[in-house]
Amino acid sequence: MKNKCKMKRIVVKVALAMLAVSLCVICASCRLLSSDTEYVSRSYLMMDTVIEIKLQCDREVAAPVFDRCGEIMTDIEQALSRTLPESTVSQFNAAGKVTPDAETAAVLRMALEISDKTDGAFDPTVEGVVSLWDTCAAENRLPTEAEMRERLAHVGAEKLILSEDVLTRADPDTTIDLGAIGKGYAIDRVVAYLESTDIPGGVVSFGGNIAVFGAKQSGEPYRIGLRDPQNTTGVVGYLQMPSGVISVSGDYERYVSIGGERYHHILDPATGYPTTNGLHSVAVICENGALADALSTALFVMGKERAMAFYRAEIYDFEAIFVTDDAVLLTDGLASSDRFELASDRYALIP
Ligand code: AMP
Ligand code: MG
Numbered sequence: 001m002k003n004k005c006k007m008k009r010i011v012v013k014v015a016l017a018m019l020a021v022s023l024c025v026i027c028a029s030c031r032l033l034s035s036d037t038e039y040v041s042r043s044y045l046m047m048d049t050v051i052e053i054k055l056q057c058d059r060e061v062a063a064p065v066f067d068r069c070g071e072i073m074t075d076i077e078q079a080l081s082r083t084l085p086e087s088t089v090s091q092f093n094a095a096g097k098v099t100p101d102a103e104t105a106a107v108l109r110m111a112l113e114i115s116d117k118t119d120g121a122f123d124p125t126v127e128g129v130v131s132l133w134d135t136c137a138a139e140n141r142l143p144t145e146a147e148m149r150e151r152l153a154h155v156g157a158e159k160l161i162l163s164e165d166v167l168t169r170a171d172p173d174t175t176i177d178l179g180a181i182g183k184g185y186a187i188d189r190v191v192a193y194l195e196s197t198d199i200p201g202g203v204v205s206f207g208g209n210i211a212v213f214g215a216k217q218s219g220e221p222y223r224i225g226l227r228d229p230q231n232t233t234g235v236v237g238y239l240q241m242p243s244g245v246i247s248v249s250g251d252y253e254r255y256v257s258i259g260g261e262r263y264h265h266i267l268d269p270a271t272g273y274p275t276t277n278g279l280h281s282v283a284v285i286c287e288n289g290a291l292a293d294a295l296s297t298a299l300f301v302m303g304k305e306r307a308m309a310f311y312r313a314e315i316y317d318f319e320a321i322f323v324t325d326d327a328v329l330l331t332d333g334l335a336s337s338d339r340f341e342l343a344s345d346r347y348a349l350i351p
Pocket of ligand 2: 180247249293294296
């Protein structure tokens with residue numbers, strides 16, 4: 001009994017420590033600015049992230065809704081987690097064959113489509129390389145060329161075969177990681193549920209992803225502060241968000257230190273190395289969270305010229321903000337609106 005209590009205390013302490021770390025991740029990406037006080041909120045620790053849901057309603061109305069949101073997110077984590085051993089993703093990675101539920105199959109289908117449309121800049125099969133970096137970080141060393149070559153040989157979304165209801169692989173060593181799309185997908189599911197309730201509006205904040213739904217009581221659009229990658233206590237600027245999702249991928253969000261150098265978590269599937277193309281962060285704004293999440297990763301990998309050409313090809317309906325060392329670039333739809341307001345003299349605004 002005594003041991004049980006001690007164990008519980010340790011678990012709570014670890015959870016609080018994780019919460020503190022994850023909060024930094026949230027703040028490092030974007031944050032909601034709101035003077036409204038009529039929100040009730042609940043925080044969750046899931047998917048390696050602190051999630052916060054804020055609803056415009058009474059506490060009693062919100063309580064069962066918060067519970068249901070927790071169940072929805074738990075189900076998604078059980079399916080998409082790369083680390084939970086029983087998840088659909090882990091089952092596939094271990095056995096090379098899995099029968100996903102209908103929702104997970106839809107995420108997989110979307111991941112494959114986005115991988116194809118972005119020419120592999122977003123690639124769910126980069127998992128082997130992600131794992132290699134995890135191993136090397138634990139051993140405080142860089143991957144060898146031979147190790148990287150071996151892992152890269154199994155990367156490529158064309159190696160996955162998704163039939164009506166079964167996911168298999170053409171290469172027995174190809175594994176998957178849905179970490180670059182899963183949080184955005186979870187946001188979509190939570191928002192869809194919240195919209196089916198009578199709650200008039202709110203905000204769901206999920207790591208680098210924020211969704212707003214319904215109307216604010218003041219009638220004004222939400223304002224999101226975009227974190228400054230070079231000064232994570234400051235903001236680059238503010239974006240008006242009347243609806244939809246903003247998803248941010250940045251080189252400062254998650255990283256490992258090897259030999260005193262920082263290596264961030266977004267990998268170029270062509271080289272296996274963290275991208276170094278001058279971008280420090282990319283924010284994608286659109287109506288679909290899964291798309292926003294996957295595209296923020298993809299555009300980050302593409303670099304600003306390729307990403308801007310991809311935007312202008314009108315394959316998907318979205319807007320984006322690119323942050324380099326000294327400039328903030330907006331896609332055409334944002335540049336021609338007054339939704340973004342620069343707030344730092346470190347950057348020049350290039351429409
Ligand atoms: P995000 O923070 O949404 O940009 O997602 C980054 C996470 O997705 C990483 O922590 C990896 O697990 C995984 N990942 C890294 N690079 C890629 C990539 N190029 N395509 C797909 N997933 C990636
Ligand atoms: Mg992403």
